[in-house]
Amino acid sequence: xxxxxxxxxxxxxxxxxxxxxxxxxxxxxxxxxxxxxxxxxxxxxxxxxxxxxxxxxxxxxxxxxxxxxxxxxxxxxxxxxxxxxxxxxxxxxxxxxxxxxxxxxxxxxxxxxxxxxxxxxxxxxxxxxxxxxxxxxxxxxxxxxxxxxxxxxxxxxxxxxxxxxxxxxxxxxxxxxxxxxxxxxxxxx
Amino acid sequence: xxxxxxxxxxxxxxxxxxxxxxxxxxxxxxxxxxxxxxxxxxxxxxxxxxxxxxxxxxxxxxxxxxxxxxxxxxxxxxxxxxxxxxxxxxxxxxxxxxxxxxxxxxxxxxxxxxxxxxxxxxxxxxxxxxxxxxxxxxxxxxxxxxxxxxxxxxxxxxxxxxxxxxxxxxxxxxxxxxxxxxxxxxxxxxxxxxxxxxxxxxxxxxxxxxxxxxxxxxxxxxxxxxxxxxxxxxxxxxxxxxxxxxxxxxxxxxxxxxxxxxxxxxxxxxxxxxxxxxxxxxxxxxxxxxxxxxxxxxxxxxxxxxxxxxxxxxxxxxxxxxxxxxxxxxxxxxxxxxxxxxxxxxxxxxxxxxxxxxxxxxxxxxxxxxxxxxxxxxxxxxxxxxxxxxxxxxxxxxxxxxxxxxxxxxxxxxxxxxxxxxxxxxxxxxxxxxxxxxxxxxxxxxxxxxxxxxxxxxxxxxxxxxxxxxxxxxxxxxxxxxxxxxxxxxxxxxxxxxxxxxxxxxxxxxxxxxxxxxxxxxxxxxxxxxxxxxxxxxxxxxxxxxxxxxxxxxxxxxxxxxxxxxxxxxxxxxxxxxx
Numbered sequence: 001x002x003x004x005x006x007x008x009x010x011x012x013x014x015x016x017x018x019x020x021x022x023x024x025x026x027x028x029x030x031x032x033x034x035x036x037x038x039x040x041x042x043x044x045x046x047x048x049x050x051x052x053x054x055x056x057x058x059x060x061x062x063x064x065x066x067x068x069x070x071x072x073x074x075x076x077x078x079x080x081x082x083x084x085x086x087x088x089x090x091x092x093x094x095x096x097x098x099x100x101x102x103x104x105x106x107x108x109x110x111x112x113x114x115x116x117x118x119x120x121x122x123x124x125x126x127x128x129x130x131x132x133x134x135x136x137x138x139x140x141x142x143x144x145x146x147x148x149x150x151x152x153x154x155x156x157x158x159x160x161x162x163x164x165x166x167x168x169x170x171x172x173x174x175x176x177x178x179x180x181x182x183x184x185x186x187x188x189x
Numbered sequence: 190x191x192x193x194x195x196x197x198x199x200x201x202x203x204x205x206x207x208x209x210x211x212x213x214x215x216x217x218x219x220x221x222x223x224x225x226x227x228x229x230x231x232x233x234x235x236x237x238x239x240x241x242x243x244x245x246x247x248x249x250x251x252x253x254x255x256x257x258x259x260x261x262x263x264x265x266x267x268x269x270x271x272x273x274x275x276x277x278x279x280x281x282x283x284x285x286x287x288x289x290x291x292x293x294x295x296x297x298x299x300x301x302x303x304x305x306x307x308x309x310x311x312x313x314x315x316x317x318x319x320x321x322x323x324x325x326x327x328x329x330x331x332x333x334x335x336x337x338x339x340x341x342x343x344x345x346x347x348x349x350x351x352x353x354x355x356x357x358x359x360x361x362x363x364x365x366x367x368x369x370x371x372x373x374x375x376x377x378x379x380x381x382x383x384x385x386x387x388x389x390x391x392x393x394x395x396x397x398x399x400x401x402x403x404x405x406x407x408x409x410x411x412x413x414x415x416x417x418x419x420x421x422x423x424x425x426x427x428x429x430x431x432x433x434x435x436x437x438x439x440x441x442x443x444x445x446x447x448x449x450x451x452x453x454x455x456x457x458x459x460x461x462x463x464x465x466x467x468x469x470x471x472x473x474x475x476x477x478x479x480x481x482x483x484x485x486x487x488x489x490x491x492x493x494x495x496x497x498x499x500x501x502x503x504x505x506x507x508x509x510x511x512x513x514x515x516x517x518x519x520x521x522x523x524x525x526x527x528x529x530x531x532x533x534x535x536x537x538x539x540x541x542x543x544x545x546x547x548x549x550x551x552x553x554x555x556x557x558x559x560x561x562x563x564x565x566x567x568x569x570x571x572x573x574x575x576x577x578x579x580x581x582x583x584x585x586x587x588x589x590x591x592x593x594x595x596x597x598x599x600x601x602x603x604x605x606x607x608x609x610x611x612x613x614x615x616x617x618x619x620x621x622x623x624x625x626x627x628x629x630x631x632x633x634x635x636x637x638x639x640x641x642x643x644x645x646x647x648x649x650x651x652x653x654x655x656x657x658x659x660x661x662x663x664x665x666x667x668x669x670x671x672x673x674x675x676x677x678x679x680x681x682x683x684x685x686x687x688x689x690x691x692x693x694x695x696x697x698x699x700x701x702x703x704x705x706x707x708x709x710x711x712x713x714x715x716x717x718x719x720x721x722x723x724x725x726x727x728x729x730x731x732x733x734x735x736x737x738x739x740x741x742x743x744x745x746x747x748x749x750x751x752x753x754x755x756x757x758x759x760x761x762x763x764x765x766x767x768x
Contacts, residue, residue: 012525033359035358046731062356082518102521103523107729
């Protein structure tokens with residue numbers, strides 16, 4: 001198979017690292033070669049963050065290059081727009097319909113763009129979800145990222161059972177059940 | 190059966206150290222190197238510590254090596270500058286037990302103040318450098334590094350970069366080698382670097398590099414992959430992966446030893462390929478040497494010395510492909526910011542109100558340079574805030590710095606700031622130093638240090654008392670204040686900057702992200718009372734935005750109830766309630 005390119009984009013602190021760990025774990029468990037690349041340190045302090053995941057028979061570079069992403073998982077609208085040019089022609093974007101104002105918007109130096117999702121839908125295959133709301137219904141807003149992952153999961157090469165197993169192996173023991181539920185909500189959407 | 194695990198580059202480096210039988214590891218945290226020590230500490234067989242700075246860490250490792258065990262120090266690239274004094278000289282003395290310095294460079298400046306190339310330092314220090322290309326090699330090369338260190342009697346640098354350190358890939362785990370301690374024998378000619386001894390050791394160092402360059406041809410970490418010979422690449426590290434991605438059929442000379450270069454291997458390779466490219470991130474270290482041997486090759490004529498490389502770069506510059514890429518959208522930037530509830534925000538909001546300039550330092554509080562706080566005027570390196578303020582005063586007189594302070598964190602103060610404070614006292618400065626004590630090394634993700642009361646290995650220890658330390662140095666006026674008590678803080682800053690003596694203000698409040706913090710409350714806005722004055726918005730807390738009618742809105746999932754906005758509101762439009 002050709003190497004599959006996944007990106008997770010969002011705002012520092014939104015849980016991109018946990019999501020990428022699950023993606024890495026499932027690729028490994030399924031016998032693929034896999035590489036991930038993440039951002040640590042300063043950029044994580046509320047800044048724009050991007051994580052790359054690549055899996056296939058044999059993977060060389062750990063980053064996804066512009067115009068090459070099969071799936072982009074965006075935890076925030078503006079970040080979806082920022083990285084949209086990384087998407088392949090027939091790639092898929094899953095967007096958590098949430099707005100987090102960057103400091104440049106808060107101070108009035110810039111304005112938060114309107115109609116991001118509509119604009120992205122014109123050229124790309126886009127799925128949206130208000131995962132924050134769904135997660136709150138579950139009783140823990142933190143698992144919103146696993147709901148988004150559940151939607152993205154349908155565009156990758158693994159079974160639902162494999163996903164649930166890897167989630168069980170990756171998340172903290174106390175949160176296994178709620179994370180599995182969150183995944184299923186996304187997966188069934 | 191061998192076990193495979195997906196590992197971060199830094200985690201693999203730690204595993205390699207473990208498997209190589211390392212017994213002592215010392216480091217100071219710094220992105221992208223921090224996770225090396227955080228993983229090493231998981232192995233009970235290794236003594237691991239956070240040293241106050243990289244120089245100390247290097248010297249700890251040197252001592253352990255001389256005593257006869259395998260030892261290492263790890264640090265980010267700029268940390269190597271701090272450690273370079275012992276490094277340059279132990280390069281002469283050599284080792285007893287294997288000695289490895291892991292240096293993490295940051296092409297692309299993800300979290301650094303410069304983009305320097307450790308290979309240049311290594312060449313100047315005459316120390317060999319190994320450069321792995323993925324997590325598996327990161328582990329394997331650590332073991333080679335210790336082997337070569339002992340074989341050639343030299344410290345060895347293992348160079349990684351952000352992309353390698355913070356990428357994950359599969360790694361095959363092996364058992365730890367139980368390496369017997371080397372016998373220590375007094376050897377003044379080797380371990381006492383006074384001029385006569387050093388003169389002799391320099392002869393040895395020159396020969397050592399020649400031997401390694403010669404032997405490089407047979408080292409398993411250097412290899413030639415012949416394919417289509419029209420294009421040949423000499424490359425190393427993460428750049429090798431970009432070559433394999435863009436040109437899987439090209440011939441490649443993959444260097445694991447990037448200093449000294451295996452000249453014979455390179456000359457042979459150059460003869461066999463039509464067009465030779467040198468593909469190395471940052472400085473033309475390989476390229477300049479290869480060119481100096483009269484070999485025709487292409488390097489920095491087409492590849493930049495700045496930032497990270499990519500496969501697309503090769504597709505464009507080497508293969509001449511026109512990539513049909515969409516232009517990135519123009520969107521508002523999202524720079525990193527201080528967290529909601531960060532005590533630094535409170536301190537900076539006071540300084541801003543008082544019209545004070547800050548000579549800054551390295552840490553989260555460097556973010557005090559950007560809008561809307563815009564208080565920090567300078568940032569150079571660890572500890573520089575205090576000494577640069579002193580320099581300003583000596584240049585322009587004491588009145589010139591009346592509206593200046595030095596701002597430094599607790600960990601950075603323990604790193605090298607304390608030396609600069611000694612200088613202020615000794616050389617009769619009148620400046621004001623603010624130590625923003627948040628009880629941790631914040632930016633790199635909460636590492637303990639000499640003033641926190643806990644070691645890297647999780648043991649309780651004596652916490653150096655910063656107040657007493659400043660007093661002991663001879664600072665008469667040392668004041669402690671809660672970072673969120675903005676009225677008291679403003680009064681103290683006015684008093685201390687007016688005083689014609691050195692003074693230290695220690696603002697105390699733990700980092701909001703520390704796990705030991707509990708926030709039972711949250712702040713809520715009462716829109717009916719809001720007069721839209723914007724006072725609460727001035728410090729730039731990301732949890733605060735405006736409703737459509739201009740009244741204040743607080744994101745309760747982000748709010749940590751530090752209460753700064755509530756204190757700033759004169760109309761009681763913000764309340765603190767239980768979560």
